Amino acid sequence: MKRGALPLNALRAFEATMRHGQMRLAAEELGVTYGAVSRQVRGLEQTLGVPLFEGPRNRLTPSRAAVDLHPALQEAFDGIEAAVARLVDRDRRVLDVSCLGTLTMRWLIPRLFGFHAEHPGVEVRLSADDGPVDFARQSLDVAIRVGHGPWTEGEVIELFPDKVGPVLSPMLAERVEDPLRDAPALHTKTRPAAWQDWCRSQDLPAPEGGREFEHFYFMLEAATAGLGVAIAPEVLVRDDLAAGRLRAPFGFEPSGQTYVALAPKRPGRETLAFLDWLARSRAV
Template identity: 70%
Template sequence: MKRGMLPLNALRAFEATMRHGQMKLAAEELGVTYGAVSRQVRGLEEVLGVSLFVGPRNRLTPSQAARDLQPALQDALDRIETAVLRVQRRDKRTLDLSCLSTFAMRWLIPRLFNFREVHPCIDVRMTADDAPVDFARDRFDVAVRVGPGPWDGVNVTELFADEVGPVLSPTLLEPSGSVMWENLAALPLLHTRTRPAAWAEWCSATGNPIPSGGQEFEHFYFMLEAATAGLGVAIAPEVLVRDDLAAGRLFAPFGFRPSGQRYVALTPVHPSDEAVAFADWLGLQSKSDASPC
């Protein structure tokens, strides 16, 4: 089919239906009615001469033809969207970042001044989030996440290995090379709902008995603030307490161990120039800021 004859509206309706799995959600994204999406898809089937969906209307199943068409179509629309955004952003150049809230507060924000010095024309607009990212749905340029991977369908910039260990304020225990596990286990334990098994996993990896009790905090940031204030001892990722360790506000008597997870910066398959610049900057910052441990 010649380019001038392509049914672009119908192709958009089909691509949105495949991506969302429902015509209703596709209609909401496109700002049209369910009936309009249904008519566009039926019209596309007539033009192509194939069935794209089978089964009842409330439980549509993509045909093999639909599964063959969808990847190339989504890639093409992603490329068009990226090109349009690049033109739109040529003046304002805003980068939308999705980032783990504690990582943003404890590591990223204190270093953002450097990005502004290097890229003064790019404004970073940040959203705190730790959910799986869908760049087609969420419209972010970059997402910072932590996990074991793999990270499929995106570009990945490796940042840090996630290494964890007990940390506490020197007001609770004298920092020294002779801290015994019994001394640490006798202190109040701090927990977070973000990683409820952190103590059990660390004790299992180090062969120490799992202590009971302690205080739970809803957010990781609150738990780390409590540890800094001397309210107890917490299991923390080294990268999130790096500045506190350097300043002497916290110390890690047993060091840190790999958790099997990694901090990464994710970008779409076809990233904007701003996304490439920010991901590259994050990668350089992570290397220059490597843990001394």
């Protein structure tokens, strides 16, 4: 079949169906109805003169012809996608980065000047989010998240393990003999079990009462102001510890979670530069 006669829409529908294993998911990716994908695949079967799927529509089984055809199509569409992305990236100098709100304020923004110094022509647009990542549906270049994984979104760079421990201001530390016993425990609604989890890891009883804050950032500010002791991730108080605004008398213990940077498959030039900068900045 000559190139000009290739049924490209039908080939796209077939390739997406093979990749997802379901016409419904292929339809969602292509932004069309299930019926449209089904008609495209049936039309392709008629054009090629061979069946591509067998069995009921909710349990499609690829035929031998489908298995033979799919790798070549996938490679071709991947190549087209990458070539178009490279052309777009020549003029695209904006990076959309999604990150947890408190991590953005207390770790990312204070270090972002380093990336701008290396890439002065790239604008980084930050948004605060800690939810699931779907690069196919979200206009994002990089997402920074914390969790247990597994991470299946595309490119993954591990930044640092989530390590937590009690922190308090030097002023409060000098006023109390035992911070865990004599100072109010600070809590946040976003991590309500933080004290229980840490005390369990240390074989200590969890504190009773204390002060609760709506946002994590509020709680950390309260700890810095001497209002009590907070359980905090090390990365969120790293600068405060270095500057002497906070102390961590018991150190930090791994929580089992990891901070990661996620990016779509085949990221663009600016995205790769940002990921490289993140990898070099993770110990700072």
